[in-house]
Amino acid sequence: MASQEFARLPGFRDFPPEEFARRAHIQRAWRRVARRYGFEEYDGPPLESLGLYVEKSGEEIVGQLYNFVDKGDRAVALRPEMTPSLARILAERSRGLSKPIRWFSMPQLFRYERAQRGRLREHFQWNVDIVGEAGVAADAEVAAIAIDGLRELGLTADDFAARVSDRRLLTALLGVIGVDDDRLGVAFAVIDKIDRLPEDKADRLFADDVGLDDLQIGALRRMLDASDLDDVAEIFGQDEAVAPELQRLREYVAVLEAMGLGDFVQLDLRIVRGLAYYTGIVFELFDRKGELRAICGGGRYDRLLERVGGEPLPAVGFGLGDVVLGELLADRGLIPAYERSLDYFIVSVSEDERAAALRLAHDLRDRGHVVAYALRIQGVGKQLKVAAREGAKAVLIVGPDELQRGVVVERDMTSGEQQEIPIGDVG
């Protein structure tokens, strides 16, 4: 047992090579997909002033901030999410950037709360945002990237889907049902946790806190249960406040269908999402089996930049964490087996070949090959054993006889076949 005094902090992870490979596998896929869509990568500091979150993120995040006072008496916090940093960065420089701004990042984020399955005190999150475009094409583009990020890792429409909603549509629908404007926030809160509440308890909240009668609650439930825009249109489509909102969401779905991603999209008006700054279409990615937490969450946040003191620019984006995703990939057998690998392992027969072996190794490395050799004198058998263990594709044996003739023995470690080749022709 390691000394407790120096133990890893709870909720934090070490990444020895095998775990690092898993993390790199995921992050490489994220980066490939974002680049494919023409997005540019950025980052910011992991430590920000506390105020950035207290004033802009909403109450729920603040209680879980990893914050402290630094040596300069500044109230600071490790970043719990990337969007406020993005807003701050763009508030400073968006005026000089061509729109729409299409940026992505893979920050390590922190929160101070008790760790459990799918939630640690630290995780890596893929953030993708479009800033400066208010149309649904931007919403759909961002959702498509999130979906492709998972497809790139081998997941299919059988594994996951996007649940889509729109706060403006939901607001209009609640208006038709008869929810008072000043009760909208309460209604959102109840809808947000409706899946976690027993039916009668939710109904009681709708009656007591939102002020609905039985008839209205029935209409609300039909609306929330709808998994198709046509179902919603059939019941509420005639309303003039609802129709344009419905039309916008139809366009959004049509864009994703045109891309061939229709199988990944389903309507779910229960998706509210906790963050105070969302203003339009919101979505979550979740596993079809329903065993895990949401994999990804995102949506439109048109007010945020202005609130941070920047240009009033519309924005849409998502955050997708590595922890839940990693669990899903592991469950589906989609984490590649970890293997060490070398192009060449160089075996010296005796100490006399040392200099020649070092020269050969370095020439090969200069040409981009992955090369290793024993760092101390060992028998040939031992060196071959090490070469096999380290995943060498080939071994180059440098011996006194061969060296005299200007050749080395190349041994293919898969077939076991050996041949002599001139030392200058290797690689």
Add this chain to the structure above:
RNA sequence: GUGGGCGUAGCUCAGUUGGUUAGAGCGCCGGAUUGUGGUUCCGGAGGUCGCCGGUUCAAUUCCGGUCGUCCACCCCA
């Protein structure tokens, strides 16, 4: 923040009805093999039985606390 399960070697776990030097498999290191690996055989290192306290002649074992971890709740970026 609340409730519960679990902490024995690097890993997965046995075991100790409280009693002298706590075991296995895998992994690691070395040898069999001083110019040929993956198999095999032999040997070795590695544990204050999570930590602190209590009961006892004696605690890794029983009790309490604490820390860690997992699960559920709360909350959710």
